[in-house]
Amino acid sequence: MAxxxxxxxxxxxxxxxxxxxxxxxxxxxxxxxxxxSSGPSDPIAVVNDEEIDLTFxxxxxxxxxxxxxxxxxxxxxxxxxxxxxxTIFRQEFDRLGIDAGREQIQMILMQxxxxxxxxxFQNETGFFDFGIFTDYINQLRVExxxxxxxxxxxxxxxxxxxKENIYYDLIKSSTRFTEMEGKIAYHSQNDKVNLxxxxxxxxxxxxxxxxVTDADIKQYINKNKENYETEMSRSVRYVIFxxxxxxxxxxxxxxxxxxxxxxxIEYNDVSKLTDTIExxxxxxxxxxxxxxxxxxxxxxxxxxxxxxxxEYADILFGLNPGDIFGPYKDGNALKISRFLDRKKxxxxxxxxxxxxxxxxxxxxxxxxxxxxxxxxxxxQLYRKARRNPDDFAQLATENSDxxxxxxxxxxxxxQEGMMTDKFFDFCNxxxxxxxxxxxxxxxxxxxxxxxxxxxxxxANVTKExxxxxxxxxxxxxxxxxxxxxxxxxxxxxxxxxNYNYDVKFVQKVNLLDENLxxxxxxxxxxxxxxxxxxxxxxxxxxxxxxxxxxxxxxTGIIPEGTVNFESVKLEVVQEIMKERKAAHLLxxxxxxxxxxxxxxATVKEIETASxxxxxxxxxxxxxTEPYVIGTAFAMDINQSSALIEGNNGVYMIEVTSKEIxxxxxxxxxxxxxLQNEENTRINSSIYEALxxxxxIEDNRQLYY
Numbered sequence: 001m002a003x004x005x006x007x008x009x010x011x012x013x014x015x016x017x018x019x020x021x022x023x024x025x026x027x028x029x030x031x032x033x034x035x036x037s038s039g040p041s042d043p044i045a046v047v048n049d050e051e052i053d054l055t056f057x058x059x060x061x062x063x064x065x066x067x068x069x070x071x072x073x074x075x076x077x078x079x080x081x082x083x084x085x086x087t088i089f090r091q092e093f094d095r096l097g098i099d100a101g102r103e104q105i106q107m108i109l110m111q112x113x114x115x116x117x118x119x120x121f122q123n124e125t126g127f128f129d130f131g132i133f134t135d136y137i138n139q140l141r142v143e144x145x146x147x148x149x150x151x152x153x154x155x156x157x158x159x160x161x162x163k164e165n166i167y168y169d170l171i172k173s174s175t176r177f178t179e180m181e182g183k184i185a186y187h188s189q190n191d192k193v194n195l196x197x198x199x200x201x202x203x204x205x206x207x208x209x210x211x212v213t214d215a216d217i218k219q220y221i222n223k224n225k226e227n228y229e230t231e232m233s234r235s236v237r238y239v240i241f242x243x244x245x246x247x248x249x250x251x252x253x254x255x256x257x258x259x260x261x262x263x264x265i266e267y268n269d270v271s272k273l274t275d276t277i278e279x280x281x282x283x284x285x286x287x288x289x290x291x292x293x294x295x296x297x298x299x300x301x302x303x304x305x306x307x308x309x310x311e312y313a314d315i316l317f318g319l320n321p322g323d324i325f326g327p328y329k330d331g332n333a334l335k336i337s338r339f340l341d342r343k344k345x346x347x348x349x350x351x352x353x354x355x356x357x358x359x360x361x362x363x364x365x366x367x368x369x370x371x372x373x374x375x376x377x378x379x380q381l382y383r384k385a386r387r388n389p390d391d392f393a394q395l396a397t398e399n400s401d402x403x404x405x406x407x408x409x410x411x412x413x414x415q416e417g418m419m420t421d422k423f424f425d426f427c428n429x430x431x432x433x434x435x436x437x438x439x440x441x442x443x444x445x446x447x448x449x450x451x452x453x454x455x456x457x458x459a460n461v462t463k464e465x466x467x468x469x470x471x472x473x474x475x476x477x478x479x480x481x482x483x484x485x486x487x488x489x490x491x492x493x494x495x496x497x498n499y500n501y502d503v504k505f506v507q508k509v510n511l512l513d514e515n516l517x518x519x520x521x522x523x524x525x526x527x528x529x530x531x532x533x534x535x536x537x538x539x540x541x542x543x544x545x546x547x548x549x550x551x552x553x554x555t556g557i558i559p560e561g562t563v564n565f566e567s568v569k570l571e572v573v574q575e576i577m578k579e580r581k582a583a584h585l586l587x588x589x590x591x592x593x594x595x596x597x598x599x600x601a602t603v604k605e606i607e608t609a610s611x612x613x614x615x616x617x618x619x620x621x622x623x624t625e626p627y628v629i630g631t632a633f634a635m636d637i638n639q640s641s642a643l644i645e646g647n648n649g650v651y652m653i654e655v656t657s658k659e660i661x662x663x664x665x666x667x668x669x670x671x672x673x674l675q676n677e678e679n680t681r682i683n684s685s686i687y688e689a690l691x692x693x694x695x696i697e698d699n700r701q702l703y704y
Contacts, residue, residue, distance in 0.1 A: 042054070042699060042702065043697075043699065044057040044699050044700065044703060045057075045080075045083075045084075045696060045697060045698055045699060045700075046695075046696070046697035047084065047087045047088065047091070047694060047695075047696050047697075048088075048091055048694055048695055048696075049695070050087065050091065052083065052087065054703060057079065057083070058703075060079045060083065061075045061076055061079050062075075064078055064079050071514060071520075071521050072514075072521075072523065072704060073512065073514035073521075073523055073704060074514070076512075076700060076704050077512065080698075080700065084691065084694075084696070085687055085691075086160070088687070088690050088691060088694055089160070089163075089164060089167070089687070089690070090160065092167065092690060093160075093163045093164075093167060096167070098163050098166050098167055098170075099163065100159050100162035100163050100166060104159075104162035104163075104165065104166065105155070105158055105159065105162055106130045107162070107165075108158045108161050108162050108165075109128075109130070109133065109158065110128060110130075115128070115133070116128040120132075120136060121133045121136065137151055168682065168683065168686065171682055171686060172678075172679050172682055175675070175678050175679075175682070176675070177671040177672075177674040177675050177678070178671060179666065179667040179668060179671055180667075181671060181674060182667030182668065182669070182670035182671030182672075182673075182674060183664075183667040183670070185667075185670045185671075185673070185674055186661065186664065186667055186670045187614075187660070187661055188613070188614040188615050189613060189614075189615045190613070190661035191613065191614065191633070191658070191659065191660050191661050192611045192612060192613055192658070192659040192661075193612050193632050193633060193655050193657070193658050193659070194608070194609070194610050194611065194612070194655070194656045194657045194658075194659075195608070195609050195612060195632050195653050195654060195655050195656060196595055196606050196607070196608050196653065196654045196656055197595070197606070197607055197608075197609065197619075197622075197628075197651050197652065197653040197654070198595050198598045198599050198602070198604050198605075198606055198607070198651065198652050199604070199607060199621075199622055199649050199650075199651055200585050200589070200602060200604070200649050200650045200651070201648060201649040202577075202578055202581045202582065202585075202648060202649050202650075203649075205581040205584060205585065207577060209584065210576075210577060210580045210581070210584075212573050212576050212577065216576060217565070217569055217572050217573065217576070218565070220572050220575065220576055221563055221565075221568065221572060225563065228563045228568045228572075229561050229562070229563055230508070230558060230560075230561075230562055230563065230564055231510060231511070231560055232510075232511055232530075232558065232559060232560040233508045233509055233510050233511075233558045234508075234509045234529040234530060234554060234556065234557060234558065235505070235506065235507045235508065235509065235554075235555045235556035235558070236505075236506050236509055236516075236525075236529055236552050236553065236554055236555060237492055237493060237503055237504065237505045237506075237552070237553050237555055238492075238503070238504050238516075238519070238525075238550050238551060238552035238553065239482065239492070239496050239501045239502065239503055239504070239550065239551050240502075240504070240518060240519065240544070240548065240549075240550050241475050241478060241479045241482075241548050241549045241550065241551070242475075242544065242546075242547065242548040243467045243471070243472050243475050243544075243547035243548040244467060244471075244548075245465045245466055245467045245468070245471065246467065246468075246471050248468075248471075249465070249466070249467055249468045249471055250334070250465055252468065253327075253334050253463050253465060254327045254334060256463065257326065257327040257334055257335075257336045257461060257463060258327065258336075260279060260280055260293055260336060260461055261279050261280055261281055261324050261326075261336055262279040262280075262281050262282065262324075263276065263277065263278055263279045263281070263282045264276075264277050264279065265277070280324060280336060280338050280459065280461060281322070281324045281338060286298060286338070286340070286459045289459075289461075290459055290460070290461060293461050294460065294461040294462050294463075295333075295462050295463060295464055296460070296462045298459060299460070300457070301457075302341075302343055302346055302347075302415060302455035302456060302457050303455055303456060303457075303458075304347045304413070304453050304454070304455055305317045305453070305454075308456075308458075309328070309330040309335075311328075311329075312325070312328050312330075316337060316339070316456070316458060317454075317456060319337075319339035319456075319458075320339060321339055321340060321341060321342070322338070322339065323338070323339045324336060324337070324338050324339075325337050325339070329465075330462075332464060332465050333462050333463060333464050333465060334462075334463050334465060335460050335461065335462050335463075336460070336461050337458045337459065337460045337461075338458060338459045338460075339456065339457075339458055340456075340457040340458060340459055341456065341457040342454055342455070342456045342457075343454065343455050343456075344454055345428075345452035345453070345454065346415055346416070346453070346454060346455035347413045347414070347415055347452065347453040347454070347455045348413065348414060348415070348424075348427045348428065348449065348451070348452050349410075349411070349412060349413045349414075349449075349450045349451035349452070349453075350411050350414075350427050350447055350448060350449050350450055351392055351393065351396060351404075351408060351409035351410045351411060351447075351448045351450055352396070352400070352402065352404070352409050352411060352423075352445045352446060352447045352448070353378075353381055353385070353392075353395055353396045353399055353400045353402075353409055353445070353446040354400050354401045354402035354442060354443055354444070354445055355374045355375075355377050355378040355381065355399070355400075355401060355443050355444040355445075355446075356369075356374065356401040356402075356442060356443035356444075357369050357370060357371045357373065357374035357375075357443055357444075358370060358371075359371060360441060360442060360443045361441035361442075362441045362442050364401060367401060367443075374443060374444055375439075375444060377399075377444075378437060378443075378444035378445075378446060379437065381395060381399055381446050382435070382436075382437045382446045385435050385446050385448065386435050389433070389435060389448065392408070392409065392435070392448050393408025393409060393410070394408070395409075395446075396408050396409030397409075401443065402442075409448075410450075413451075413453065415455065416428070420440045420441065420442070422438050422439070422440045423438055423440055423445060423447065426438045426447055427447065427449050430449045431449065432449050432450065432451060432452055433448075433449065433450075434448070434449050435447065435448045435449075467547070472547075475548060475549070476549070479541060479549040479551060480541070482495060482496070482499065482501070482551055483539060483540075483541045483551045486539045486551060486553065487539040490537040490538075490539065490553070492539055492551070492553040504516075504517055504518065504519075505555075507556075507564075507567065508558070508564075508567075509526060509529055511526075511530055511701050512526075512700060512701060512704075513526050514526065519544070519550060520545065520546075521545050522542065522544075522545075522550070523704065524542055525540075525542050525550065525552055527701070528540055528542075528552075528554075529552075529554050530701065534554055535554070536554055536555060536556060536557060537553065537554070537555075538553065538554050539551060539552070539553045540552055582645045582650060585643070585649075585650040586643050586645065586650060589601065589602070589643060589650070590643070592643070592652070593640065594640050595640055595652055595653075595654050598652050607620075607621060608656075609621075611659075612629055612632065614629065614630065614633055616629075617629055622646075622648055622649070622651075623647060623648045624647060624648075625646045625647055625648065625651070627644065627645075627646060627647075628644050628646045628651050628653060631644055631653065632653055632655055635653070635654075635655045636655070637655050637656065637657060637658060638654065638655070638656070639654065639655065640652060640653075640654045641653045641654070
C-alpha cells in the first residue's frame with residue numbers, strides 16, 4: 001500500500017510523463033499509421049475506435065517500473081489509468097475543436113517555479129520574460145537539436161494541459177448559481193427546528209417474527225440485480241511450500257563463519273601442500289578480506305550504538321580495537337565482526353541560528369541584508385543566546401534564515417563530512433552546552449552544541465541465512481509429490497489434510513489481480529486461472545518469486561454479471577428484514593395519531609432534538625435520517641406527523657418551534673460558495689463522466 005500511496009501522490013507527474021510520451025508517439029506517426037510495429041498486431045486497447053499500440057504501451061510500463069520500483073502489474077495498471085485519461089481528453093479536445101495559443105502556453109509556463117526562477121529567463125528586474133524564454137528555445141533549435149526535440153515533446157504536453165484548462169473553464173462557465181439559489185442554501189444551513197419524536201428502532205423487532213426464504217432472497221436480488229452483479233472472477237485453493245533455511249543450514253553457516261575468525265592451516269588438494277589462511281582477526285587488508293568472504297561490502301562509516309544490531313549493540317559497542325565477536329544473528333543474516341576504531345564524541349548534535357547575507361557563496365538569493373548588517377545582527381543574537389541558553393530554540397524560530405527554524409534550529413546528529421568544515425570544527429572541539437559564533441559560506445551561525453555520542457567502526461563478514469541445496473531439493477520433492485497426488489484425485493484439500501498442510505482459499509480472484517494472500521506477484525497463477533483450457537478441479541504448480549513453490553487448484557468460475565448468491569445472502573437478508581420490520585411497525589401502530597399515544601403503547605420515551613438544520617441530516621441518538629428531518633421542515637408547529645419510515649427505524653415527530661434565519665441584503669457569498677463547490681465537483685467528475693461514456697476494449701490480460 002505504501003507504493004500505491006506514492007503513485008497517488010505523484011499522479012500529476014505520471015500524467016505529465018505519459019502525456020509527453022503520448023504526444024511524442026503522435027508526432028512520430030504511430031497513431032497515423034506511418035510507423036511499423038515490431039510487436040503483436042493486436043492492440044493493448046481500443047478507445048472509441050482508436051487503437052493503442054502494444055509496443056508503445058510496453059515502453060511506458062517499463063519506464064514506470066524503473067522510475068517507481070513497481071511490480072509489472074502495478075506499472076501496467078498505473079499506466080493504463082493515466083493513458084486512458086490522456087487519450088480520452090485528447091479525443092474530446094479534437095472533437096470540440098479546442099486549441100491553445102501563446103497566451104495559454106505562457107500561463108502554464110508561469111506556474112512552473114523551475115522555469116520562472118531560472119535566471120536565464122529573467123529580465124533586468126528579475127521577473128520571468130516569455131520573450132527571453134522564446135529566444136532561448138529558438139537558440140536551442142540551432143545549437144542543440146537534441147535538447148530542442150526534447151522541448152518540443154514537453155511543449156506538446158504543455159499544450160495538452162492548456163487545452164484541459166480551457167475545457168474545464170468552458171464547462172464551469174456554463175454553471176452559474178443565482179442569488180435565489182444562494183438564499184436557499186443560506187436557509188438550508190441556518191433555519192432551525194426543535195422537535196420531539198418517538199423512535200421505534202428496527203433492531204428491537206425480533207428477527208424471529210419473519211421468515212426469509214432463498215426464494216425471497218433471489219426475488220429481491222432480481223429486483224436489484226445491478227447492485228449485486230460481479231465482474232468475471234475465479235476461486236482457487238492452494239498450498240504454499242516455502243524454501244526456508246533449516247536449523248542445520250543455519251548451523252552450517254555459523255560453522256563456516258567460525259572458521260573465518262582466526263588464522264588457520266588447510267591442506268590444498270591441488271598443490272598437495274598446506275596453506276595458511278588469514279582470519280578476520282589477523283588480516284592486514286580488511287577491505288579485500290571482506291570482499292572475498294562477505295556478501296555485503298566493507299562499510300567504512302562510523303556508527304552510533306543505535307545504528308548497530310539492536311540485540312548485540314551493547315556488546316559490539318563495548319569491544320576494544322582488534323576484538324572479534326560472533327557469529328551472531330542480525331535480521332536474516334549471520335555475522336562476525338571485528339572492532340576497528342572508536343571516535344569519542346564523533347556524532348554531534350547541535351542547533352543553530354543562521355544569519356545569511358547577500359553575496360554569501362551559498363546564501364538564499366532572497367536575502368538582501370549586507371555582510372556588515374548580518375554580522376551585527378549575529379553578534380546581537382549571540383549575546384542573547386549566551387545570556388539565556390534555554391531560550392535558544394525560541395531565538396532560532398524567530399530569527400534564523402535556515403530551514404531548521406521551524407524546529408528551533410535543531411540539526412539533529414551529524415558526523416564529519418556532513419557539515420561544512422568550519423561548522424563541524426567548532427562543534428567537534430566544543431563541549432556540550434557551548435555556544436559560539438562561526439562564519440561559513442552560508443552566512444553567520446550562532447551554534448549551540450547540545451549532545452555528543454561515541455561512534456565506532458567495525459568490519460563485518462555477513463552471510464545471508466539461505467536454505468542449502470539439500471533443503472531446497474527436499475522442498476521440491478515434497479511439492480512434486482503433492483502436485484501429482486492432487487492431480488490424480490482432484491482433491492487438493494483432502495491430500496493436504498493427510499499431510500497436515502495449510503490450505504488457503506480465495507473465493508474471488510479478478511482478471512487483472514497479481515497478489516493473493518501470502519503470495520505476492522503471482523501473475524502466472526492468475527493467468528492460468530483465466531486460461532480457457534483451465535477447468536474446475538485442475539491442479540498446477542508454480543514457482544514463488546522469493547523461493548519455493550505453490551500448488552493451486554481452480555475451484556470455481558464466476559462469469560461476468562453473475563450474482564454470487566452465498567456472498568450477498570446475508571446482506572440481502574438484512575435489507576429484506578428492514579423492509580418487513582418497517583411494514584410491521586407501520587401496520588401495528590397505524591391507529592396512533594399522537595406522540596403520547598405512540599409512546600404509551602410502545603413504552604418509549606419522547607425524545608427531543610434541538611437546532612436541527614436541513615444541512616445536517618443526523619438526528620441525535622438515532623443516526624442519519626434525512627427523510628425524517630426533511631419532513632420536520634415541511635410541518636406546522638405542534639403538529640404530529642404520521643409514522644415515518646426512516647433508515648434506522650420508524651418515527652413519529654412533532655415540531656415544537658421553528659427559527660427562520662434573518663434575511664440578508666445579499667446572498668452572493670452563498671451563491672459563490674455553491675459555485676466553488678460545483679467547480680470542485682466538476683474537476684473530479686468530468687473525467688469519470690467521459691470515461692463512463694467511452695467505448696474501451698481492454699486487452700491487458702492477453703499480454704500481462
